[in-house]
Amino acid sequence: MQTYNVAIVGASGAVGAKILDKLIERSFPIRSIKLLASSRSAGTVIQAAGRLFTIEEAKPESFQDIDFAFFSAGGAISEVLAPEAIRRGAAVIDNTSAFRMDANVPLVVPEVNPQALRNHRGLIANPNCSTIQMVAALNPVKEAYGLERIIVSTYQAVSGAGADAILELKSQSRQFDSRAGNTAAQLPTAGSERHYPIAFNVIPQIDVFDSKGYTKEEWKMINETKKILADESISVSATCVRLPVVTGHSESVYIEIGQDGVSAEQLRRKIAEAKGIIVQDDPAKQEYPMPLAAENQDAVFVGRIRKDPDHPRGFHLWIVADNLLKGAALNSVQIAEKLIEDGIHSRNDN
Amino acid sequence: MQTYNVAIVGASGAVGAKILDKLIERSFPIRSIKLLASSRSAGTVIQAAGRLFTIEEAKPESFQDIDFAFFSAGGAISEVLAPEAIRRGAAVIDNTSAFRMDANVPLVVPEVNPQALRNHRGLIANPNCSTIQMVAALNPVKEAYGLERIIVSTYQAVSGAGADAILELKSQSRQFDSRAGNTAAQLPTAGSERHYPIAFNVIPQIDVFDSKGYTKEEWKMINETKKILADESISVSATCVRLPVVTGHSESVYIEIGQDGVSAEQLRRKIAEAKGIIVQDDPAKQEYPMPLAAENQDAVFVGRIRKDPDHPRGFHLWIVADNLLKGAALNSVQIAEKLIEDGIHSRNDN
Numbered sequence: 001m002q003t004y005n006v007a008i009v010g011a012s013g014a015v016g017a018k019i020l021d022k023l024i025e026r027s028f029p030i031r032s033i034k035l036l037a038s039s040r041s042a043g044t045v046i047q048a049a050g051r052l053f054t055i056e057e058a059k060p061e062s063f064q065d066i067d068f069a070f071f072s073a074g075g076a077i078s079e080v081l082a083p084e085a086i087r088r089g090a091a092v093i094d095n096t097s098a099f100r101m102d103a104n105v106p107l108v109v110p111e112v113n114p115q116a117l118r119n120h121r122g123l124i125a126n127p128n129c130s131t132i133q134m135v136a137a138l139n140p141v142k143e144a145y146g147l148e149r150i151i152v153s154t155y156q157a158v159s160g161a162g163a164d165a166i167l168e169l170k171s172q173s174r175q176f177d178s179r180a181g182n183t184a185a186q187l188p189t190a191g192s193e194r195h196y197p198i199a200f201n202v203i204p205q206i207d208v209f210d211s212k213g214y215t216k217e218e219w220k221m222i223n224e225t226k227k228i229l230a231d232e233s234i235s236v237s238a239t240c241v242r243l244p245v246v247t248g249h250s251e252s253v254y255i256e257i258g259q260d261g262v263s264a265e266q267l268r269r270k271i272a273e274a275k276g277i278i279v280q281d282d283p284a285k286q287e288y289p290m291p292l293a294a295e296n297q298d299a300v301f302v303g304r305i306r307k308d309p310d311h312p313r314g315f316h317l318w319i320v321a322d323n324l325l326k327g328a329a330l331n332s333v334q335i336a337e338k339l340i341e342d343g344i345h346s347r348n349d350n
Numbered sequence: 351m352q353t354y355n356v357a358i359v360g361a362s363g364a365v366g367a368k369i370l371d372k373l374i375e376r377s378f379p380i381r382s383i384k385l386l387a388s389s390r391s392a393g394t395v396i397q398a399a400g401r402l403f404t405i406e407e408a409k410p411e412s413f414q415d416i417d418f419a420f421f422s423a424g425g426a427i428s429e430v431l432a433p434e435a436i437r438r439g440a441a442v443i444d445n446t447s448a449f450r451m452d453a454n455v456p457l458v459v460p461e462v463n464p465q466a467l468r469n470h471r472g473l474i475a476n477p478n479c480s481t482i483q484m485v486a487a488l489n490p491v492k493e494a495y496g497l498e499r500i501i502v503s504t505y506q507a508v509s510g511a512g513a514d515a516i517l518e519l520k521s522q523s524r525q526f527d528s529r530a531g532n533t534a535a536q537l538p539t540a541g542s543e544r545h546y547p548i549a550f551n552v553i554p555q556i557d558v559f560d561s562k563g564y565t566k567e568e569w570k571m572i573n574e575t576k577k578i579l580a581d582e583s584i585s586v587s588a589t590c591v592r593l594p595v596v597t598g599h600s601e602s603v604y605i606e607i608g609q610d611g612v613s614a615e616q617l618r619r620k621i622a623e624a625k626g627i628i629v630q631d632d633p634a635k636q637e638y639p640m641p642l643a644a645e646n647q648d649a650v651f652v653g654r655i656r657k658d659p660d661h662p663r664g665f666h667l668w669i670v671a672d673n674l675l676k677g678a679a680l681n682s683v684q685i686a687e688k689l690i691e692d693g694i695h696s697r698n699d700n
């Protein structure tokens with residue numbers, strides 16, 4: 001069996017660690033593995049699958065002989081080092097937003113648009129976490145009945161904002177009685193002008209605002225969804241909201257499909273047939289997806305599937321997934337697996 | 351000045367206590383006040399505004415000479431005792447869902463449909479908490495531009511499920527590392543077959559399900575909105591979700607208005623002019639409503655007002671209010687105040 005030299009850039013972060021876990025758990029054909037991060041984290045030792053790994057500083061020459069380079073260290077690092085990795089022959093799978101909307105860069109959820117990998121030029125972008133789980137659940141609907149409109153309101157976990165945001169939620173959660181006085185330094189983003197407590201609160205801002213009053217996170221959901229589904233005509237709008245949940249993004253999604261006369265049961269069946277999806281939808285038994293139950297799970301969970309009371313082509317769904325796994329690390333590893341399966345992991349192959 | 355004999359049924363509960371607070375704070379013209387509850391709570395002493403009140407057992411004869419009776423002790427109690435209070439000449443303001451959809455019972459948000467009070471027969475229903483804040487924010491839009499469609503996803507606090515649910519959130523919140531193992535007995539409802547932890551979780555069920563897959567809470571939002579806005583033609587759909595927030599319901603609301611060419615700024619101005627509403631909507635300054643900031647506030651807070659990217663008459667809003675105040679106690683007291691102002695507090699007056 002052919003094996004590969006793998007590098008993870010951002011190995012000291014939450015997603016980087018999960019990429020390493022998933023590579024090992026899924027028996028990715030590894031010849032060698034190199035953990036890379038900023039000079040600040042160099043020397044840190046990480047344990048995975050009973051082995052110890054030492055993090056090295058990421059430099060252009062780190063990518064010599066690397067076949068697959070997973071990037072998850074922020075857009076600025078990807079912009080500088082991804083081209084260096086590609087130049088040295090690596091297939092880069094980038095989990096930042098740096099290249100996602102670049103027309104020359106495939107933006108891929110393997111269950112949804114694997115065909116987009118065909119023309120890659122050495123770099124494949126991993127979509128935004130909230131977008132991945134939504135398109136994974138909606139693509140089988142689109143294929144069966146068409147999809148004209150999406151209105152999504154998200155319920156997003158703090159782990160999407162990094163390890164310090166998780167620690168802040170943990171410490172604030174102990175201050176129940178004095179909750180309004182909790183100090184905050186991490187959310188909406190560490191770099192924000194103003195910070196708000198997240199424990200016992202809801203913050204309707206993820207990432208920064210544009211002049212139209214939408215956040216970058218909302219535009220990511222809008223634009224990435226159209227790109228992945230390869231259909232600019234789908235109407236998409238989003239409201240992205242942060243909650244006191246550690247891991248697991250939830251989404252309340254309204255859709256209008258392309259056909260009349262479809263039942264919720266038909267929709268449920270089509271979604272349940274799709275790869276990587278688990279339908280949890282039995283109201284009588286109180287079965288529906290919840291983030292606390294989805295933590296550390298690979299699947300995208302879908303429930304509360306029901307017809308709109310008024311619109312003949314309108315349906316509502318509730319979609320939950322682990323934002324660090326299918327929303328990030330797992331999807332990145334699946335992209336690499338698909339490149340190998342299709343024999344197109346190197347630029348020279350396609 | 352004329353003064354009135356007032357009774358509060360359910361005085362030992364969270365909303366009952368807030369009704370007492372609001373009556374005193376707003377200088378309601380009280381001659382006497384009687385706190386009533388089940389025999390279990392009889393004898394309990396409550397402090398408000400520096401005075402001590404002893405709770406008595408609620409019986410039919412408790413309502414002799416009562417002018418205003420506020421009910422907030424569950425639908426079953428209202429069904430039995432509200433008719434007794436009305437028979438004795440009281441104006442009943444009922445905060446349960448027992449009579450809300452009765453065609454003979456006005457369902458009132460005083461800023462929205464005060465005219466519905468005109469033909470009351472002794473009983474006025476206070477709407478569901480989630481509904482009140484939404485119609486308060488949307489009515490000025492409807493009056494200015496028409497309103498054709500509402501799609502709402504809620505982010506609801508545990509205080510709506512009662513004092514025991516608050517205590518459960520408090521105790522679960524200390525178990526951060528072992529959060530998936532938290533025991534639960536209060537949510538989705540105390541009487542549910544299955545219970546789920548609420549700390550660090552999201553539960554997409556409030557109240558019980560019907561055969562179409564909607565919960566009672568969702569139908570309340572759908573049906574009560576149409577009744578209060580006196581327009582059955584408005585399309586309304588709802589997804590109601592419980593979060594680890596103590597007090598303060600948030601709502602992500604999509605609307606379609608009746609006119610083209612309206613800007614977000616025009617909508618913002620119309621909403622800001624309405625009574626009881628505070629617009630907090632300056633993304634550049636990170637100003638938007640949040641439940642932790644709305645706790646103990648009387649107003650309905652509205653922000654994130656923006657046009658849908660695709661629909662010419664579509665807008666998104668983020669609406670937050672204290673579910674125990676404007677969502678319950680405050681609105682009930684405002685109904686009583688309006689009855690006095692209009693001189694129609696007794697059945698014999700109208």
